[in-house]
Amino acid sequence: MTTKFTADHEWIDIEHQDAAVVGITLHAQDALGDVVYVDLPEVGRSYAQGEVAGVVESVKAAADIYMPVNGEVVEVNEALRENPALANSDPMGAGWFFKLKVADTTQFDALMDPPGYDDLLKTL
Amino acid sequence: MSADATPLLHTPLLHTPLHALHLELGAKMVPFAGYAMPVQYPAGILAEHRHCRHEAALFDVSHMGQIQLRGDGAAAALEHLVPQDIIDLAQGKQRYAFFTNAQGGLLDDLMVTRRADHLFLVVNAGCKADDTQHLATNIGHRCTIVPMPEHALLALQGPKAVLALARLNPAVATLSFMTGGDFELAGAHCFVTRSGYTGEDGFEISVPGAQAVALARALLAQPEVKPAGLGARDTLRLEAGLCLYGHDIDTRTSPIEAGLTWAIQKVRRPGGARAGGYPGANVIEGHLTMGVSVKRVGLVGLEKVPVREGTAIVDAHGSPLGRVTSGTLGPTVHEPVAMAYLAVNHAGLQQEVYAEVRGKRLPMRVSPMPFTPHRYHR
Numbered sequence: 150m151t152t153k154f155t156a157d158h159e160w161i162d163i164e165h166q167d168a169a170v171v172g173i174t175l176h177a178q179d180a181l182g183d184v185v186y187v188d189l190p191e192v193g194r195s196y197a198q199g200e201v202a203g204v205v206e207s208v209k210a211a212a213d214i215y216m217p218v219n220g221e222v223v224e225v226n227e228a229l230r231e232n233p234a235l236a237n238s239d240p241m242g243a244g245w246f247f248k249l250k251v252a253d254t255t256q257f258d259a260l261m262d263p264p265g266y267d268d269l270l271k272t273l
Numbered sequence: 274m275s276a277d278a279t280p281l282l283h284t285p286l287l288h289t290p291l292h293a294l295h296l297e298l299g300a301k302m303v304p305f306a307g308y309a310m311p312v313q314y315p316a317g318i319l320a321e322h323r324h325c326r327h328e329a330a331l332f333d334v335s336h337m338g339q340i341q342l343r344g345d346g347a348a349a350a351l352e353h354l355v356p357q358d359i360i361d362l363a364q365g366k367q368r369y370a371f372f373t374n375a376q377g378g379l380l381d382d383l384m385v386t387r388r389a390d391h392l393f394l395v396v397n398a399g400c401k402a403d404d405t406q407h408l409a410t411n412i413g414h415r416c417t418i419v420p421m422p423e424h425a426l427l428a429l430q431g432p433k434a435v436l437a438l439a440r441l442n443p444a445v446a447t448l449s450f451m452t453g454g455d456f457e458l459a460g461a462h463c464f465v466t467r468s469g470y471t472g473e474d475g476f477e478i479s480v481p482g483a484q485a486v487a488l489a490r491a492l493l494a495q496p497e498v499k500p501a502g503l504g505a506r507d508t509l510r511l512e513a514g515l516c517l518y519g520h521d522i523d524t525r526t527s528p529i530e531a532g533l534t535w536a537i538q539k540v541r542r543p544g545g546a547r548a549g550g551y552p553g554a555n556v557i558e559g560h561l562t563m564g565v566s567v568k569r570v571g572l573v574g575l576e577k578v579p580v581r582e583g584t585a586i587v588d589a590h591g592s593p594l595g596r597v598t599s600g601t602l603g604p605t606v607h608e609p610v611a612m613a614y615l616a617v618n619h620a621g622l623q624q625e626v627y628a629e630v631r632g633k634r635l636p637m638r639v640s641p642m643p644f645t646p647h648r649y650h651r
Contacts, residue, residue, distance in 0.1 A: 182313060182318055182504070183320075185319075185602040188578075188631070204631065206579050207318075208319060208322075208504060208508060208604065209318065211581065
């Protein structure tokens with residue numbers, strides 16, 4: 150299993166440790182509604198786990214994107230910047246936010262696996 | 274007052290007569306002014322907004338307060354509380370009005386229609402208890418105040434609203450903007466006005482609660498009509514440059530600062546036959562004759578970032594000029610649109626100001642409102 154989830158409703162796919170992919174979950178996009186703007190992190194900058202790495206805004210609200218693990222941003226999704234609705238239509242795929250070089254895989258290991266995240270959603 | 278303002282966790286939310294229909298339609302329900310209300314349906318706010326601009330959207334606004342003022346003295350009595358011309362309002366005509374306080378601020382904004390034997394008021398949901406009390410305390414001895422909690426209120430808005438509603442009763446097409454009358458719709462006796470709060474042509478329909486679902490279903494069965502929630506209602510009214518009470522206007526804003534001078538008829542202004550005579554008239558007349566130091570303006574963002582309520586507006590040097598009272602990315606205009614109160618020397622059209630968003634200064638331009646042209650049927 151290479152995809153894990155945070156309590157803040159981000160997902161991270163670590164199939165490539167040098168370019169792990171981060172986005173928001175299906176639940177997150179549903180709760181936000183129509184996404185109209187994203188603020189993406191700076192490529193080349195390192196962030197600590199839990200640090201604000203971006204912003205996603207819907208018609209109604211703005212929400213911070215938190216860095217799921219320590220790492221350096223190596224790429225951002227320019228297509229998402231151009232077409233923020235991708236975060237709604239394909240949040241786990243084409244609507245990804247950024248890629249990072251993971252500094253600490255033990256932080257990844259400690260995140261929720263899919264059944265764990267499903268359990269969290271049931272409590273909401 | 275803080276106890277009243279705090280949501281009471283153990284108070285169950287009120288339901289409008291359409292509650293079960295909203296759930297059936299898949300609405301996302303949110304608490305609003307003590308009611309469970311649909312913020313959006315599965316189509317989403319953007320699609321609902323666009324549908325209203327191009328076709329026709331059905332909104333449940335039954336949470337709003339409907340009040341009748343009865344008795345010969347009702348119009349004169351109401352003029353004691355609002356700076357509008359109510360006495361000369363002809364039968365079947367509707368007018369935008371506001372309750373003022375002693376400081377010249379706004380207690381609520383409302384619609385007043387003169388019906389054959391009474392005045393029909395529609396007030397904001399969050400203010401209706403206070404408004405009813407305000408009416409009872411101040412003019413309860415001069416007219417009879419009849420709240421209508423058993424009536425639902427539906428808004429059918431959009432360029433094709435008239436087409437859809439006329440299929441239920443062709444006579445509604447004879448109404449023009451800001452007029453109203455009694456019509457039979459889907460078997461119910463309704464009071465219909467040609468008005469709304471989206472900037473589009475459309476109708477607001479007061480219908481007995483027991484018949485509201487049948488009427489809503491009859492409207493939703495029309496090919497032009499889809500349901501829309503409070504989310505789209507908010508973006509539509511913002512693009513239309515219309516104030517939302519509690520955000521763009523409140524007890525601390527005078528109608529002159531808010532740019533609502535047009536809504537005070539000449540007969541109630543200084544020099545008019547019935548000038549003054551409402552709460553705060555001295556303050557409001559001062560603003561009318563001497564001018565104001567801040568005013569409500571429209572702002573359009575020059576970058577794509579939404580600028581929301583509460584955002585500070587500054588000049589090129591970072592000095593504060595005012596604050597945003599409503600803002601979003603306009604779904605029709607495809608630009609960030611906002612309303613803000615600015616110092617008048619920075620409030621001229623086309624002046625460039627800056628919104629402080631997450632530590633960045635985003636350029637915005639003072640712009641005329643509405644942001645999208647009104648398309649009323651005059």
